Amino acid sequence: MTKDQYLRMMEQTGEEIDWDRCPPEIEDFPESIITAINIYHSMGDRTFPDIGFTGKDLTYLDKILDLYLIKERTEKEWIFELILFLDSHYISESQKRIQAEYKKIKNK
Numbered sequence: 001m002t003k004d005q006y007l008r009m010m011e012q013t014g015e016e017i018d019w020d021r022c023p024p025e026i027e028d029f030p031e032s033i034i035t036a037i038n039i040y041h042s043m044g045d046r047t048f049p050d051i052g053f054t055g056k057d058l059t060y061l062d063k064i065l066d067l068y069l070i071k072e073r074t075e076k077e078w079i080f081e082l083i084l085f086l087d088s089h090y091i092s093e094s095q096k097r098i099q100a101e102y103k104k105i106k107n108k
Contacts, residue, residue, distance in 0.1 A: 003028075032075070036082045039064055043083075053094035055087040 001009075003025045010017045026034060042064050044057040061080075070076055 032078075033082075035068055035070075036079045037086075039068060039070075039079055040083050040086050047094075050098075052098045053090055055091060056083060058083075 001023055003023050006022050007017065026037075029037075039061075040056065043061065044059075046054045046057050048054060061083075065076055065079070070079065
């Protein structure tokens with residue numbers, strides 16, 4: 001559900017908007033987070049058939065940071081931490097999907 005859908009649903013039902021339950025849109029985040037997410041999605045994926053997603057390819061991270069004009073060390077470190085956080089989430093999701101597929105095949 002998007003933020004717009006949630007707001008329309010609250011309007012139609014006459015319920016009060018609970019901002020803690022309202023899904024955020026990308027515009028709701030600070031510019032630095034949007035930039036970091038864009039950098040994350042600019043990087044290539046490392047994926048293997050039997051293993052799944054193993055994280056982003058960090059080979060060109062310095063070049064991508066230069067393209068986004070990221071010069072400060074603290075900002076680079078913060079973006080790197082966010083990349084590692086997102087990687088761990090997506091790696092975990094990939095592992096869960098592969099395990100579910102293996103279980104389906106094994107149970108046939």
